[in-house]
Amino acid sequence: MAEKDNPEVTIVSKGITVSYGQIVALDNFSVDVPSGIVGLLGPNGAGKSTFIKAILGLLVPNRGVIRIAGHDPIAESVLVRDMIGYMPEHDCLIENFTAIDFVSYMGQISGMKKRDAMPRSHEMLDFVGIGEERYRLISSYSTGMKQRVKLAQAIVHDPKILFLDEPTNGMDPQGREDMLNLIKKISDSDKSILVSTHILDDIEKVSDHAMIISNGKLITQGNLDKLLAGKENLKYVQVRGNEPARLDFVKLLKDSYDVRSVTQESGQTRIVFINTGDGNSIFKLSQEANVQLRAYSPERATLEDVFIGALEENGGNSNGN
């Protein structure tokens, strides 16, 4: 298999179709998921969780091929699942267990001996920030604590590939920040992490790569820096000077370029425009208008811009967000 020779690609999906009766959750879905932290983005009901379940072998696709590190998750489910850690979106904790018993139990059914599982569970609960509360029943936990325990059970057996489905779901801002830091720390130990979320900020903070899906189809994917750089050669220029001069500069720029926005910020003007050429003409225009050029640089889009743009291009919607 080609995927086996390419360590950079951890998951390969070719033409996956999954349907629940009349509803097509994944429609001829093809994607190569590289290693590192990869964000899986999409509105609610886009097919993110279905994709994760399909790669886990938790549901059998109607059509198509999936390979995880070169292995078939259906035919080699036992082998594949030993390499995987999964943090589901919804509640999945056994509430009449204490956190330490639960994580240790999950470690043991993932193939750890009890003498290994117990200290490892303590280590993982320390890592996710569950202190003495680990000896309390899970039923008494807050949503944030449950999220942490869910993460601990997913990593207790040290999986190579981690699937995190809405990991910051229901967490307060500090909790979210903590969770994202934990994900970054885990990825430092050479793990592949697929994070499914509809919170775009989360992906922007932790991911190296993003995939956007809508209505069961892959809309766009790529390195996050490239995605955020935009496709349109969007640039911004910031100038300083007296007001008539700055207005002149804006007029000159509008005559020559497609100007997208003009904003005034404490005696400076910031203009976003499209420039497919080099920056020499911008310097000339600033001299002509007698303004001081303070900055000229590619305009970095937010992931939200990319996401909404991609959905609009594909006739999707972003209601879920």
Place this chain on the structure above:
Amino acid sequence: MGIDPIGYKPWNGERTSKLDRMFIISKTFYIQKLKSWWVRGFLILGLFFLFLISIFAFILLPHDMLDAGVIPLLMGNVFFFIMSILLASLICSDSIAEDFRSNSFVLYFSRAMKTESYLASKFGGTFMALAMFCFLPPVIIAILIVGTQSGPAYGASLGALGYTIIAGFVTTFFFLPLGLLISSMTTRKSYAAVGMFMSIFSLSLIGAIFSDFDSNWILIDTSSLLIIFYDWLFGFGIPNNIDAGLFSVMFSGFIIIPLALLYLRIHMKAVGK
């Protein structure tokens, strides 16, 4: 509660076998069940009224009256059946329903576990718990009878012990497929427990009503099925008014049909259908 500065550390230990993992699930379920006050209560009640009193009664009997025939009498007792069904209902009720309710089902199947392994683990756990009443006490009594007998027929007594082990095993297993099937059809353990008890009770009632027309109707009653099985096992034969072929079909059907439906149900859930 802050984030501990401890970083993520890899783990390179040795993985256990699939069988060990299944045993962990069974053992954990069994321990959880023994912590349940309802299960403890019924277990103590049943053990006291049935087995402890039986042991005292057997002590008073002359040794030559203690033979293999005592065991089917003991296990064919109405109280034994009622307690077995009550305990089976309680023990099986949350075995799968709780996994559905808490959604932990998905955690089992995101690990190296197939439908068969999951079901075998659940059968293991429920069997261990129910065996505390249906298997161990009859076997202990059989051992006591063999140990205290005064006659020379040790071979026959050992045979009776073997039959008791088989009878105990079958009795314990007999209720589990139906119990687990009903548990897999709901997320409420109370519904599962009541559902199982009422299913068996209704079948007994129907069997009793229609047996006036045809004695084979009794074969839809689980207690009658087990009594006929004990009689057959201990060498007393199948009653003349019962069709032996139909008995075999009903007896195996009561195990196989729920087992097949259960497998399908779990398999479909495991693959997200």
